[in-house]
Amino acid sequence: CGHITEVKQPNEQELIEPIECSQIDGGCGRQKRQTRFVLQEDESILINSQFIELQESPEQLKGGIQPERIICIGEHDIAGKLNPGDRVKANGVLFIRSQRKGGKDTPVFDIFLRIHSLERQNVPLEEILITEDEELEIKELASRSDIYDLFSRSIAPSIFGMARVKESLMLQLFGGVARLNPDGTRNRGDIHILLMGDPGVAKSQLLDYMSKISPRGQFTSGQSASAAGLTAAAVQDSAADGRWTLEAGALVLADLGLAAIDEFDKMNEGDRSSMHEAMEQQTISLSKAGINASLRTRCAVLAAANPKNGRFEPVSDTPFTAQINLAPPLISRFDIIWLLTDNAEQDRDAKIAQHIINNRLLGTSELLVNQGSAPDPARRLSSTTQKSQDGDEILTKELIRKYIAYSKRSIHPKLDEEARNRIVTFYVDTRKKGGEYSDSVSITARSLEAVARMAEASARIRLSDIANLEDVERAIRLTRTWRNELMGENFDMTTIESGRKASARNHERLLMDTIRDLESRSNEKIKYANRIDIYNEMQNYDVDRSKVDDMIEKMVRDGTLMLPKGYDTIQTLR
Known part of the structure; x- marks a missing residue:
């Protein structure tokens, strides 16, 4: 009949039609089953x-x-x-x-x-409430001369040793200052740390503890069963009629906090491709199922990875970074890389064993705590400090979280002139040393920024707005320590970025030069080198046949060489 009836829609999942075309409003009076109602889109008021x-x-x-x-x-x-x-x-x-x-x-x-x-919540870590009394207590702690040792001891006190590792984790908790530049670019302030180690060296325990004491800490595994994984994913939501929605992963949920990722080497391929952007630019760009979004991942990454073959092989042509299932470009995103090996040392082993046994004696039965028959040892602690099993003073988890939140919210240190000059001198002097071979690089600009971030974190611990020479020296000492433990005095950044030791890269260059030289001397129309001639030439450089075969096989896979007439002939493609 053309009459228009207005019906308010109470929900989003069902379109409610009129029961009848009311005669009172000038309609025909027919019931819903006797006629057909058509939605008048032009007359409707639509809302998002x-x-x-x-x-x-x-x-x-x-x-x-x-x-x-x-x-x-x-x-x-x-x-x-x-x-x-x-x-x-x-x-x-x-x-x-x-x-x-x-x-x-x-x-x-x-x-x-x-x-x-x-x-x-625009204020960083706003969910952590700090009273005036607690603020005064934090400032008193910051003025203590042993504040750095106190914080280091307070990180996973049940784990024996690892003093330098815990010191770096302390700096990671506070982090440097993220800065926005006039040209629109951003410099991250978060410190990324990778723990590579043999099984049983307490990597997972360290990660678990760090995720609990860090504000907005997230603990996850590279083998995450979640659809969102480590980064983010587009999933179908049953509550939204099966429409595609975004689900945040661990890095997005840890924004402005810390993401502790165990089994980092076993993450899925989708996460691998996103981790480079998530760690350096600290965003994740998604273009899936019609959804285009950029999510923030402004968090420090603490990752643990195990070697491919069970344990690391210290005496090997394969560098440590190539003994784990991670791409070299991803490894190079980390500011600090610790190598934790399980070597037999009688005195140290005895101390570790005694520490573990004593720690078990201090614990309370979990079953009794859950039944209410025994007090929870984690809740009966004082609000500020406690004693470790070694009798040392340590901070409680709650106080650590509030200390970190207060520092991150209130303290934004800058490097003073002396500190800046010291970083530049360290960088230039380290670059001067070069390496054993021409393509060896001892330090890069990325490492330079890492030192600055660690120095700013050191200043934040003592609640100082100025990062001074002492802070820079602490950062340089830690940098030298992890580099020395990973590769010794001849640290080579190219080894990390390429996954090949300098000697192996040099042998590959010699092999390519040898093949090209033999090709130039060949009388054939199609230039190639004979495998036997290659063996003989490479023996002059003390490279045996098995290594030559391995290098040729690798270069054929990479598309650098080809075998034009079978196994015995080699030809360059580049």
Whole structure:
């Protein structure tokens, strides 16, 4: 009949039509089953809406409880304003909706939140509340002469030794200052650390402890079963009628915090391709299922990786970085790389064994704690400091978290002139040393920035707005220590970036030069070198036949060489 009836739509999942064409409003009076209603789009008022899933802040949870989640509905200007990983306070009204099965309503209901307003948490680590008394306590601790030793001892006190490793983890917790440049570029402030080690050297325990004491700490595994993995993923959401939505991974959830990633060498291929951008630019760009988004991953990465063959081989032509299943360009993104080997040393082994046994005696039965028959040792600690099993004073986890949050929120140090000059001198002097071969590079600009970040972190620990010479010397000492433990005095950055030792790269150059020389002397129309002649020439450089065969096989795979007439002839392609 052409009559228009207005019907308010109470929800997003069902279009409600009029029951009848009311005669009171001038309609024909026919019932819904007797006629057909057509939506008048031009006369309708359309509003934007979006399904949003909110998750409880994991920092407020204790005892491994899973955070609660709730599906929210945002309308008007709220729709489209949030990205996965954003921290917000939402105000709204709860309502229930019956689950449907077979086209019928059931007595099982889902709870939703209709959002009326949103408040972004713009202050870093705002969720950690610090009282005035606690602020005074933090400032008193910062003035102590032994603050660095106190913090280092407080990191995983149940793990014996590893003083230098714990010192670097201390700097990672505080991090440097991220800076925005006039040209729009950004310099990251977070410090990335890789722990490469034999099984059983407490890598996983270190990661677990760090994720618990760091504000916004996230612990995950490279073998994560989550669809979002380490970075982020587009997934189909049943609550949103099967539409594609973004699910944040561990790095996005750890924004402004720390991501501890165990089994880093076993992550899936999708995460591998995203990690370069996530660690250096600290963003993740997604273009999947019609979704284009850029998510922030401004977090420090603490990763642990195991060797491919069970244990590291110290005496080998293969560098340590090539003995794990990680691409050299990804390894080079880390500011500090520790090599943790399990070598037999009688005195040290005895101390470790005694430490482990004593630590078991200090613990309380987990079953009794869960039953309420015994007090939880983690909750009966004082609010500030406690004693370790060795009798040393250490900080409690809660105080460490508040100390870090206060420092990151309030302290933004800059390098003074003396500190800047010392970093430049260190960089230039280290570059001068060069390496054993022409393509060896002892230090790069990326390492220079890492030293500056560590110096700023050192200043943050004592709540200073100026990073001085002492801070830089601490950063340089740590840099020299991990480089020396990884490769010795002849540190070669090219080895990390290429995954090949300098001697192996030199042999490959000699092999290519030899093949080209033999090709130039060949009388054949198609120039090639004979394998026997190559063997004879390479013996002059003390390279045996098996190594020559291995190099030729690798270069054929890489497309540098080819075998034009079978096994015995070699030809260069580049």
